[in-house]
Amino acid sequence: MTVRAGRGGWTARFAARTERMRPSEIRTLLKRTAGSDVISLAGGLPSPATFDVGAFAAAAERALVRDGRRALQYGPTDGRPELRAWVAERTPGATPERVLITSGSQQGLALLAQVLIDPEAPVAVAAPTYMGALRAFDPYAPRWLPVATDADGMRPEALEAALAQRPAFLYVIPDFDNPTGSRMTLERREALLDAAARHDVLVIEDAPYRELRFEGEELPTLHELAPERVAHLGTLSKTLAPGLRLAWVAGPEALIEALQRAKQASDLHTSTFVQAVALEAVAEGALDRRLPELRVHYRARRDVLVDALAVEAGDRLAFEPPQGGMFLWARATDGTDTTRLLGAAVDAGVAFVPGAAFYPAGAPADRLRLSYSLPDDAGLREAARRLRTAFDAPAARP
């Protein structure tokens, strides 16, 4: 039998893994709200109000005047040496040789998956965890080992049970987690590394929100505590600008070397132009100058949302205010199914992400993630009111 592919018929020819890349219904629904009057608490987009457009214009000009032809030519796969040196300086435990520049942390996750996951290999992740990590790992057909969490991150006994199965790696966001906003205590960090050492498991530490700390002392990264066991992912996306797509992995040298080979096959190297502009921007202090302002900015946004939720939906939502980052994780106190709630919410003019989207399996129905990064004060307050309306709508009820 000959199957004729013809118009749109190539789907029958896709590799098995392509079946694992289905677009989610929630994503499709949220996409439809873009450009409408719906206030979005769904995305994790940094506020464009924090972008220093002038600093980038100046950095681009300097990069091209000083170094134009180099900034436009092919470059080394592992990244521009000066940028790797800058990353190493800011990353305790790293050296430039242990740094790979990537096109966003999403690429770091995808390369780690490609290099580390054999089909059916166990992979340990928090449940819930970052959707983009699940999406990056999933095409390689891992067997999920979900680790239950509490307000301080992964529960020690659940973590122990997962690591005892010797996963390909453990993936964790210790600082101001996506989606839960939680931060691992120092004790939990040390216990995690102790368990990882006992079971000899590689740890992937994703740290996009680490620098957006509102309260509490700085805690050491997992990578700082155990540089030979931890691959650390850092990024400029949540601080300088996500549109650059500039991030990095720091970790054990053999791993960085393998990731570099995978990256060469994936995209040769990250844009030398972007690297040159980012290097000019950070060298001139654009990041360090910006961080205190960013913390004030996002802390204020959190406060407005927390207060507005207390007023509008205090009886309906249980949550801990996050001490940093961009996300507030809540539970519907009456057990409302938040996937159902989303439909009513979009009708009422507000969007969020139902918690189920963040679980590799076995999701509870009553969680939701609210991002306070994008709307202004009035928008956050109105969003809370609309959320209340959604809770009261008949469509939200089973």
Added chain:
Amino acid sequence: MTVRAGRGGWTARFAARTERMRPSEIRTLLKRTAGSDVISLAGGLPSPATFDVGAFAAAAERALVRDGRRALQYGPTDGRPELRAWVAERTPGATPERVLITSGSQQGLALLAQVLIDPEAPVAVAAPTYMGALRAFDPYAPRWLPVATDADGMRPEALEAALAQRPAFLYVIPDFDNPTGSRMTLERREALLDAAARHDVLVIEDAPYRELRFEGEELPTLHELAPERVAHLGTLSKTLAPGLRLAWVAGPEALIEALQRAKQASDLHTSTFVQAVALEAVAEGALDRRLPELRVHYRARRDVLVDALAVEAGDRLAFEPPQGGMFLWARATDGTDTTRLLGAAVDAGVAFVPGAAFYPAGAPADRLRLSYSLPDDAGLREAARRLRTAFDAPAARP
């Protein structure tokens, strides 16, 4: 038994596919020549003399002034709509919905491999073909179907035999091939598409050198002749600047949609900043203004190398002067093993890529690729003299 990973020991934990990403010895040798006095005919780097640094500086300024916050924010995975529209306009048979913006054509190849290659699936490629394509496809463990070539590209009977095995796809560079510099005739193009239709095989057309045509009339692309059967890869790397990492795939809608899902997991999207700057540059005419100059520039380089080789190594090398692109493909008339020759050449101060690097399997020993894109006139002439010296060196002889 517990294997302790420790320092550098993570290699034991890598996925099986990571074994397929070994660095090549030739690459390592060539890397060592960087920054030395060795004249390189090895790389496929565009001449930085052709980069219009001023046009990019102006484009970056305009992009940030007009549209700064959008240029720095996250963007859609498939690319900026205005850029997809620009690509569609220049790509007969395409519409904006059938275009995916990628981070260089290397990413297009890697995404196609991820979406299309199941382990052990047959994949048809010219032998020889672009090394980076072999590297992009190889981690997914295809079974190679090498198609023998002549001066006009793939031989029809070899192509027919390969397509009869119903490969996942056929990969081809019809215009000024890498490494052979050859161009497929119109008759061959039509015959290829006819065979692909009979066996219902998807065709991947890689066209990075298409616009660098020195002689002969423009021929239609495979995509133009059969838009529902061909994924066409275009890029700004060989014309405007490779450092941008800006390219695209145009093709059947179902395929583009699957590639877009794979890209979302791979790097979310190509830098919005790079897309904004490139859009400003091309909208202002930077590419169209540049193309005639580029053709003159590279044609002159080709002429110098062809003449110098005729003078210095006319008896040692057999080749057809390419009618476009950056590469001259030659055969050592006395059967010299070019991998062995490379050692003597580097000693004599000139580098090239031995032909064996471009074959998925069954490589002849006596071919080599010479690139004329980078050195100036004097450099090309000196390179030819040094090549002669290498041929005469005892180390080049078996």
